[in-house]
Ligand SMILES: Nc1ncnc2c1ncn2[C@@H]1O[C@H](COP(=O)(O)OP(=O)(O)OP(=O)(O)O)[C@@H](O)[C@H]1O
């Protein structure tokens with residue numbers, strides 16, 4: 066068991082930098098999820114931790130030990146790959162036991178640990194099959210089993226669920242969470258799916274273009290996104306972003322509507338500043354049909370373009386200040402296109418970002 | 430009535446369409462096969478066609494069983510095959526691994542690697558005959574000028590050295606069969622299991638031994654199947670380099686069979702030998718094919 070520390074970690078392919086000096090402290094037993102859009106350098110970072118990718122500069126420590134120049138086999142980590150990477154010519158049993166066998170463990174220890182892992186993951190019936198004879202979900206479990214038998218210092222997962230269908234993905238997500246509670250190892254988990262990140266992580270690291278945009282617990286990054294990118298990335302459907310300018314009376318939207326400045330940000334708004342108002346769809350809804358709305362609010366008038374009934378709630382695509390916004394209506398309330406709704410914006414949960422830098426005013 | 434006729438005609442149509450192919454096959458494959466099998470039961474001599482009708486039963490085969498020269502050639506062929514295939518496999522593997530590692534000039538090298546296969550085996554034989562010639566060969570010449578030896582090494586005269594020289598020529602010409610097929614295997618190999626093995630604690634050798642090699646074996650067995658057929662019928666290189674001599678020291682099955690059939694004109698006996706030799710080829714093919722199927726089984730289905 067060990068924490069992982071990254072210090073000013075840089076990766077460049079030739080002259081192209083893809084990871085720009087990342088700093089990250091991952092605590093012992095912590096489940097950290099690296100999330101970000103495709104190509105942002107998540108896999109590269111993970112592979113550098115694993116030792117599969119050389120680092121250009123910086124430092125990686127696992128359990129306090131500098132591992133920069135150690136080959137993967139000396140880092141005592143286990144990795145689960147996106148397409149499982151099982152050994153095709155070995156049975157499940159041999160796949161699970163391979164790492165222990167290579168490490169020179171006695172046969173009985175290997176057998177016992179394989180059995181233990183098989184029991185945890187429900188693979189006991191499949192031990193004599195080859196990977197070709199398994200379903201996707203079963204292969205995924207074998208890949209995880211192969212990781213846990215070795216009792217490594219840390220687990221690294223690279224989008225382990227992205228090859229599964231939606232239902233199985235949900236199921237395996239729950240299993241990974243259970244597994245972590247059971248074995249309680251340090252985990253670094255890469256995904257581009259923010260739902261996975263929110264549900265699994267103790268701490269989320271949001272990356273973009275080789276930089277870390279924000280690090281925090283799921284609730285922190287959801288409730289206090291550090292910038293527009295994080296705000297748009299975390300949460301589904303994404304946060305509405307309304308350009309506005311600060312005035313003496315409040316925030317003036319593109320069509321002239323003026324909304325009051327949220328009280329908690331009042332001191333931070335400079336008059337004349339170009340801003341972006343961020344409001345989650347959950348926080349715009351007709352009075353009485355939304356989330357419990359007791360805090361400060363402001364009324365706006367929306368014209369509905371499309372309504373998507375989802376059962377418990379409907380998702381509305383409407384126009385506000387000439388821009389499309391998404392909002393939610395709770396309860397059995399049918400909304401038809403073209404309808405004009407008076408909606409309440411929960412300002413106490415709204416965010417303001419500097420239009421130029423994208424940074425949240427809250428942070429400043 | 431008419432309908433029965435049409436339907437019968439319809440049933441005959443595929444047969445009619447296949448008739449040319451069937452006739453060709455009969456003429457090209459079945460006829461010579463039956464004919465040669467027939468001659469192996471006669472004392473057929475090329476010079477006396479009338480002996481064709483003189484059936485002597487299994488006498489050719491019985492004589493074969495106690496023919497020491499035949500069995501020595503048989504054993505030598507098996508040895509030749511075993512050594513050549515193993516050496517070609519190891520060299521081919523080495524070449525494939527090296528070419529797989531380089532990133533620049535790979536295509537060019539792949540083409541160059543094929544060059545030896547572009548020459549006729551007869552010419553390769555002649556070339557090596559001159560290289561290994563004890564008086565005028567460049568090998569002895571080079572060894573002597575380098576001062577490594579002061580006498581002419583009898584490359585093609587000494588029994589062991591002659592076998593070595595022939596195997597050398599064979600290997601030179603055909604290693605690329607292994608190299609090409611193994612390289613194809615390396616290109617097809619998924620990268621993830623290799624990385625998984627590294628993380629699982631393998632050093633480079635262990636990755637190769639436990640992950641790469643099992644993946645490559647089906648490709649090696651394909652090459653072995655092809656090459657075992659090829660080497661078991663080896664004739665041209667041997668005939669040119671040593672002619673099976675000196676004094677039968679490099680006699681392989683087919684040089685012996687050719688000698689018996691054409692030089693001694695005892696075609697009946699030669700065909701009996703040929704049939705027994707064919708068994709050898711069938712045996713090797715069957716063996717490698719079984720290995721191939723076994724090795725392929727794990728790879729069944731996409732991973
Ligand atoms: N071998 C390489 N040579 C050059 N550039 C590379 C190489 N491997 C990756 N890159 C670049 O590095 C960047 C980061 O890649 P990486 O695989 O880490 O992305 P990712 O965040 O894992 O994306 P995804 O979600 O699509 O897997 C990408 O822009 C990619 O093009």
Ligand SMILES: [Mg+2]
Pocket residue numbers: 107108109224
């Ligand atoms: Mg990736």
